[in-house]
Amino acid sequence: MLVADPRTAAAWRLLRQEIAEAAPERRRELLRQRANQSRAADLEMIGRAGLGHVGGDMSVLDILTTLFFGVLRVDPEHPEWPDRDRLVLSKGHTAGALYSTLAAAGFFAPAELATFAAPLSALNGHPNRVKVPGVETNTGPLGHGLPVSVGMAVAGRLAASERHVYVVLGDGELQEGSNWEAAMTAGHRRLANLTAVVDRNRLQQGARTEETSALDPLDDKFRAFGWDVHVVDGHDHLELLDVFTAPRGERPTCVIANTIKGRGVSFMEDRVEWHHKVPSAEQIALAAVELAR
Amino acid sequence: MSFLTQETFDCRVAFADELIALAKQDERIVAVCNDSVGSSNLVGFQQEFPDRLINVGIAEQDMVGVGAGLALSGYIPFVCGASPFLTGRALEQIKADVAYSQSPVVLCGMSPGMAYGELGPTHHSIEDLSWLRAIAGLGIVVPADPDETRAAVRWAAAAATPVFLRIGRFKVPAVTDSFTFGTAGLLRDGTDITVVATGTMVSRALEAAAEAADQGVSIRVLNMSTIAPLDEQAVLAAARETRGIVTAEEATTTGGLGAAVAAVVVSSPSPVKMRMLGVHREFAPTGNTDFLLEHFGLTAADIRAAAVELAHV
Secondary structure: OOOOOHHHHHHHHHHHHHHHHOOHHHHHHHHHHHHHHHHHHHHHHHHHHOOOOHHHHHHHHHHHHHHHHHOOOOOOOOOOOOOOOEEEEOOHHHHHHHHHHHHHHOOOOHHHHHHOOOOOOOOOOOOOOOOOOOOOOOOOOOOOHHHHHHHHHHHHHHOOOOOOEEEEEEOHHHHOHHHHHHHHHHHHOOOOOEEEEEEEOOEOOOOEHHHHOOOOOHHHHHHHOOOEEEEEEOOOHHHHHHHHHOOOOOOOEEEEEEOOOOOOOOOOOOOHHHHOOOOOHHHHHHHHHHHOO | OOHHHOOOEOHHHHHHHHHHHHHHHOOOEEEEEOOOOOOOOOHHHHHHOHHHEEEOOOOHHHHHHHHHHHHOOOOEEEEEEEHHHHHHHOHHHHHHHHHHOOOOOEEEEEOOEOOOHHHOOOOOEOOHHHHHHOOOOOEEEOOOOHHHHHHHHHHHHHHOOOEEEEEOOOOEOOOOOOOOOOOOEEEEOOOOEEEEEOOOHHHHHHHHHHHHHHOOOOEEEEEOOEEEOOOHHHHHHHHHHOOEEEEEEEEEOOOOHHHHHHHHHHOOOOOOEEEEEEEOOOOOOOOOHHHHHHHOOOOHHHHHHHHHHHHOO
8 A cells, every 4th residue: 555645645635725716717727737747757657667547537536636635625645534525536547646646645655656657656557446546446346436435425314424426437438237236326315415426528438428328318318317407518617616716516426527548738638539549758748748738 | 864854944034033133232234135024034124223234125236236335334234135136246346255255345245156946047146155165255155944043143243354145045943062163073973075065055964864874985074164264173083084075066067065075085195085075167957945855966865875985996
């Protein structure tokens, strides 16, 4: 099990405070910069390892950054604090995005990112809760995160805890039926302490979702299952913050976050081949320039 | 003497009684089920603890995932469903969400084996032991009678480890006096042949041993109620001290008890011949459980015949 990095955790606390106190436009800019730093770190990591899922990592990073730097009640130095909010990354193949975010928050030392996918590294191609603090359950096969998160939300209610459960879903993985079993349970039980965020980048491994097995109208689907649904720009940190911190109703919340796969790197954006293509050193350098803007 | 004419018991009753008793003492205990409140015998639990019975409906993948989420949040979930659907439908959740995630869920496979008789192979759970034994870190316990069921439930609630309990519906007599996870129960000592049996086959193995004694064959009976991890020492001792081993299980022989014992025996310093009784990769014909156990050679007479034959090889 990796351990917390107190210096980075302290920096994370300061940045969180600065973000919380900043005027809206400054707040957006701080989150944008932070997310792009994680994007750059992620690309470095993937380039070094020679594998990863860059497209989905880039699309989900604004969501993860907003959650960890503006929303989640967690403590990187006490990752097992019982009343912490839970963040489950159901789209486990984008482990790189989670690792770069957790490292930036000090759950473990950022230097560990260099071990990604190396023999015996804690940082496997899909996240492992037994090895990586901040990972709540092992994911990788699709369609697993929502049922487990429903269980966590039921537990939070039984324990009369204020904690909130967030689960980040890929859009493609919604083709797995297990999600809809869990969506039904959450709607039926009116789990208001559960928020599902759909990283709606409209691309799956091989093609567009709508050309493969259409998901739209996705908002109506979740509504029909008994959820409150919000559709936002998944790269607009203020919209994400607003929806995550808005007063909650009596039903589970689904945030459909419209995103662009490969976001932030011009030659990767909305291109299916960047699902898990590995960038060259030159491409990583080009990307770094774009992300530093 | 015939054990099968003695009073027999549905182990689901002992399971439910013990679960309620434990839940009264420990509020972390919850039950999760798939519309199986009745068939998992959870009616009493639901009356006693309505908030702690989470019925997700007919949705096994969701059920196991929900159980994992509860376990990862400090609860002790007993996730109950008919064994064929719990294990077959949710196998990947059992692997990823429970075993690999090390979430201490107690998976309760109800009415396993061929308990559903005439309902047919869709409802038989004879593959479960093979499937689950292939998963790292998952304990597999098959109690042989009501007392052992109670003891296994008590153990599982305290164990804080992923485990599968196979809870029988087909009625069995009381044959055990203790349960220790990972340890075979020596129910009868013998010097010629060892019968290693599990679940519904244990009482039949004892009956076979009593009858074989009349034919001059001395049979040791091991109740292998823990299939994983297997009590290898008990198997090695049997290979050393007796001349052959018969395994008996209400399951396929492809990867369950027989295969587990054989893997130990072939690499032991004193390998002995074996006979593996069970279902040999076949779908059952129509018939009730008694008929099917007879059809597949799983009666006391079949066990005795296999042991006597082996003793004379």
